[in-house]
Amino acid sequence: xxxxxxxxxxxxxxxxxxxxxxxxxxxxxxxxxxxxxxxxxxxxxxxxxxxxxxxxxxxxxxxxxxxxxxxxxxxxxxxxxxxxxxxxxxxxxxxxxxxxxxxxxxx
Amino acid sequence: xxxxxxxxxxxxxxxxxxxxxxxxxxxxxxxxxxxxxxxxxxxxxxxxxxxxxxxxxxxxxxxxxxxxxxxxxxxxxxxxxxxxxxxxxxxxxxxxxxxxxxxxxxxxxxxxxxxxxxxx
Numbered sequence: 171x172x173x174x175x176x177x178x179x180x181x182x183x184x185x186x187x188x189x190x191x192x193x194x195x196x197x198x199x200x201x202x203x204x205x206x207x208x209x210x211x212x213x214x215x216x217x218x219x220x221x222x223x224x225x226x227x228x229x230x231x232x233x234x235x236x237x238x239x240x241x242x243x244x245x246x247x248x249x250x251x252x253x254x255x256x257x258x259x260x261x262x263x264x265x266x267x268x269x270x271x272x273x274x275x276x277x
Numbered sequence: 278x279x280x281x282x283x284x285x286x287x288x289x290x291x292x293x294x295x296x297x298x299x300x301x302x303x304x305x306x307x308x309x310x311x312x313x314x315x316x317x318x319x320x321x322x323x324x325x326x327x328x329x330x331x332x333x334x335x336x337x338x339x340x341x342x343x344x345x346x347x348x349x350x351x352x353x354x355x356x357x358x359x360x361x362x363x364x365x366x367x368x369x370x371x372x373x374x375x376x377x378x379x380x381x382x383x384x385x386x387x388x389x390x391x392x393x394x395x396x397x
Contacts, residue, residue: 171340204383206324213373213387214316214324225385257324261382265339268316268324 172196172260176269182277183248191243191272193258198238202262205234205243208271209254217256218243245274279303281313281374281388288394289364295393299357299374306352307332312377313357314384315348317370317393325370330357331379366395 173196183189193203201221206214216225218234221241231246245252253276258269284298299313306313314329328338328348338346347360357374371392375384 202382206384208324213375213390214384215387216383216385219381219383219385259324259326259383264337265326266329266382267326270323 174269176272180273182275184277187248189245193241193269195239199260199262201237203241204259206257207254279386283388283391286392293364295361295364297359301355310378315359317372319370364395369395
């Protein structure tokens with residue numbers, strides 16, 4: 171299986187800050203990465219697909235980049251509703267494995 | 278409007294077989310490119326990809342669980358069923374079903390999840 175290593179595991183930030191989360195794949199996966207947001211007790215929500223494509227309805231403060239093995243999710247101007255856990259997922263090779271998650275907490 | 282809903286929460290005993298049903302609306306699993314998959318999440322832990330079935334009946338499984346999993350679709354009922362045999366307490370988790378597309382691979386719509394508890 172392809173391993174997806176996310177960092178950091180948690181980050182404390184304030185409203186208005188910019189937060190960057192990275193995900194590293196254990197082998198090259200082209201641009202086949204998706205990013206999800208999960209609010210506690212809720213189902214995940216798709217934010218970004220194919221590394222940099224914003225899912226319909228997702229605010230433009232969310233952006234993704236990367237290719238090969240290194241990928242980044244950036245949240246600009248953090249809003250109160252953005253405090254959640256974020257997961258990356260590789261969608262290049264079955265099984266489509268997830269990262270271990272990054273919790274964005276209020277500073 | 279696209280909706281997916283997993284069967285109700287359940288308690289199963291170790292070694293028993295779990296059967297989960299995902300009932301969906303707002304799309305058809307007979308349409309090209311469409312798929313429905315299952316993901317689980319143990320309490321406080323990360324997401325784990327389990328299986329997916331596509332419009333053409335192509336099925337893919339997590340290799341670590343493949344011997345225990347079966348996924349099937351009933352297009353006429355808009356349902357996908359996941360069966361997991363030989364349940365163990367480590368299988369206690371919230372199980373989600375979600376829609377996907379073969380060409381995109383990510384899950385764009387999710388069910389609310391259902392808690393499965395494995396305990397004697």
